[in-house]
Amino acid sequence: MKGLVQEVREHLAGALERALASAVSRGLLPAVTPPAFVVEVPREKEHGDFATNLAMLLARPARLAPRKIAEALVAHLDLTGISVEKVEVAGPGFINFYLAPHWVLAELPRIIGADHDYGRVNLGNGSRVQVEFVSANPTGLLHMGNARGAALGDSIAAILDFAGYRVTREYYINDAGNQIENFGRSLEARYFQLLGLPAQVPEEGYHGEDIIDTVRGFVERFGDQYLHAPEDERRRALVDYALKEKLAAIKKALEDFGVHYDVWFSEKSLHESGAVQEAIDILRRRGYLYEYEGALWFKATEFGVEKDEVLVRSNGVPTYFAADIAYHLDKFRRGFDRVINIWGADHHGHVARMKGAVAALGYNPHALEIVIMQLVRLYRGGELVRMSKRSGQFVTLEELVEEVGRDAARYFFVLRSADSHLDFDLDLAKEQSNENPVYYIQYAHARICSILRQMDREAPLPEQVDLGLLKEEAELALARKLADFPEEVALGAKDLAPHRMARYLHEVAGLLHSFYNSHRVITGDEALTAARLVLVDATRIVLRNGLRLLGLSAPERM
Template sequence: MKGIVQEVREQLAGALKEALARAVYRGALPRVETPDFVVEVPREKEHGDFATNLAMLLARPARLSPRQIAGTLVDNLELTGMPVEKVEVAGPGFINFYLPASWVLPELPRIVEAGPDYGRVDLGRGTRVQVEFVSANPTGLLHMGNARGAALGDSIAAILDFAGYRVTREYYINDAGNQIDNFGRSLEARYFQLLGRPAEVPEEGYHGEDLVDTVRGFIARFGHTYLDVPEEKRRQALVDYALQEKLSAIKKALADFGVRYDVWFSEKSLHDKGAVQEAIDILRRRGYLYEHEGALWFKATAFGVEKDEVLVRSNGVPTYFAADIAYHMDKFRRGFQRVINIWGADHHGHVARMKGAVAALGYDPAALDILIMQLVRLYRGKEIVRMSKRSGQFVTLDDLVEEVGKDAARYFFVMRSADSHLDFDLDLARQQSNENPVYYIQYAHARICSILRQLEGGKLPPPRQVDLSLLKEEAELALARKLADFPREVAAAAQDLAPHYLARYLHEVAGLLHSFYNSHRVITGDQALTGARLLLVNATRTVLKNCLSLLGLSAPERM
């Protein structure tokens, strides 16, 4: 569904192309190729409802001033049947189009009739996309960075799905490599300690108190069974038990946060089926590997990276990077046409070399999008919150959801762009006031539901039988105009992988609804006017609910 804004934009673009062709035919402009121009909604209302840069793009090839070209195009425009009141040439050569304030009102019945599908666009045209996010080591609890990644990744996946892509959500389980070796040694130390045998958790190991609880559960099940068995067997038993427990906890924490995955992919499976070695062999055949000091190196510098990277250490053990390359090869082999990774700020240096590895394997590096998200600082009052009652080291996702709820947590994590630092105010997130943007938005939806519950008989008038011309107030028209923007906002958020566009849009719609409600009664003594305003608020309810859903937020009917 394009929506009326996109429809009018396309009509104007077509009219401009015809105007150019007409001007060329009449000799008013030289024969030039039509450039890749835009018709867009200006940021400033005084610049009209739509504007185009076509004349400025034609200036150089036509060897005429942009304003002269713009004037000629306007003289040759044919706008019959389009809701355009005025056209003017502005600034250096923009052409601005002014439409009547009521031009978007026919969209209101379409919004209500489309219901949960309003806002869907076909930007993706069925392109297969994988969104991989969180992918935290299954060695502990999820922290704030993981929580932000979960909200961003799940929202991006939902937006892409709504925009016509075929989306798969995936979690990469880091269940192999050095971190698992350190995990096993840490568990073993705790096992010894709890059974009265002196031991120290290695410095590079895992020191969280949650591991003590894990090992207590292991002892409750297996007791002293593994105390005097070979080291390798003991550590493997501890790791197998702990990974299952940690993964179950991670899955529950994410489910409580509204996040569910289509695929849980094991790193260990790559090693077991020989995919890591296969990727290394392919890179060697393609000439991107060399040996140095007993190690095997990837020629990352061939792809603009500052230094080459080790793939296989001198002891013959593949690095994490080698497994990561094999994993990305597996993604493309599974038929994904686009792969999106959401990584923490500490992975920034890994972006260029990963894209280089994808290119070295023979895939298009442009098909790999990597979003780097910045750090989160948690505040209570003016104090930074650092410690968790669960982990003893950091605030966990479970802690956060318990304190402020899923909806507030998710909204706060996506209300800023991923590449900006985020200060999360716990006190604000808990407030039930208009200062809290989540409350402000959800209250707008609940307020509409309250209005609709007041209807006698509970029935709304058929959308196509409403007299739209009765909606004349500035607050009514401003709200209707913003609702009509929803498909465009969805497309922009999908194009830029930017859920914060929709977070901002939700706040703007809620603000316009509250302004309208505070100035005008919906249910009035005039039945026809009441019907028109009921259509407006019902359309607003639809847009709010659809947009909230894309961000993983609920749309409460009572508050």
């Protein structure tokens, strides 16, 4: 579905191309190949509804002043079928288009007709995309970085789906490697302690209170059954029990956060199936491995990385990177056209070598897209919040949702671009006022629902209404912003940027509140009331659809 804004942009671009051909055929401009120009919405309203840089781009190949080119183009423009009231040449050669004030009202019937599907675009054309996010070690509770990754990843997946991609949400379970060994030693130390024996949790181990709770459950079930068992058997039993419990807790926390995965992929399965060894063998056959000091190295420097990377240690144990390569090989073999990873800032140095490994495997490294997200800092009462009651180290996702609610948490996590540090104000997130952007947006939706309830009926159908009665600046500004929704979806999908949608919804809510505060919807004029009901109903649809893309509810009462 194309929005009205995109349609007008395309019509203007076509008219400009025809004007160029006409001016060339009349000898007013030299024969030149049309460059890749843009028709865009100017930042400043006084520069028109749309503007183009075509004349500026033609200046060099045509060897003419851009204003002269612009004047020739304008003289040959045929704008039949486009509601253009005025065209002007501005500045060094920009062409600005001013449309009739009512032009955007044609989008209102489309919004209401499409309803839940309004804003859908076919950017992806059905191509397959995998979005892998969170993928926290199943050794403890989810923290703020995981929470931000969950909100970002799930919103990106939802926007991509709405933009015409077939999306798979995936969680990579890190259930193998050094962290699991450390986990086993930590569990064992707590096991001994709970049975009254002296033991020390390793310094690099897991020290949270939740680990003690986990082992206490193990003791309640198995008692001292594993006290005198061989070390490997004891640790394996403890790890198997703890991983099952921790993974269940992670799944529940994410589901409570509104995040549901299509695939839960086990790192351990890569080792057990031989996939890690297969990936290593492929890289060896393709000439990207060498041995040095007993270890097996990947030639990462051939792909612009600073140094080569170990894939198999001198003791014969594959590194985490080897498993990661095998995992990405599996992703591409499953037929995904794009693979998107949401990683924390501490993984920044891993990006280039992972893309290099994808290229070494024979796949397009540009098909792997990695979103790096920066850290989150929590503030309460203007003070930095450092500790968690449950983990003893960090505030957990469960604690955050319990304190501020799912909607506020999710919105605040996507309020800034992923590459920006995020300061999360707990007091603001809980505030029920216009200062809280989540409340502000949701209240706009609830306010419209209240208006429709007052009328005790649904909004009238657009075809039964004279939308030309909507002439106030506040009405037209709101309608104009609603028409941007399909484009916001497309740009959000293209840039993997859900913060655009968060900002857009706040702007829509602001225009709705501004309109409502200056003009009555239900008036003594039945025809005007009907037109305004169509406008606010279209606003309701856009707010609801946008909120759902961010995983937020659209309450009808507040």
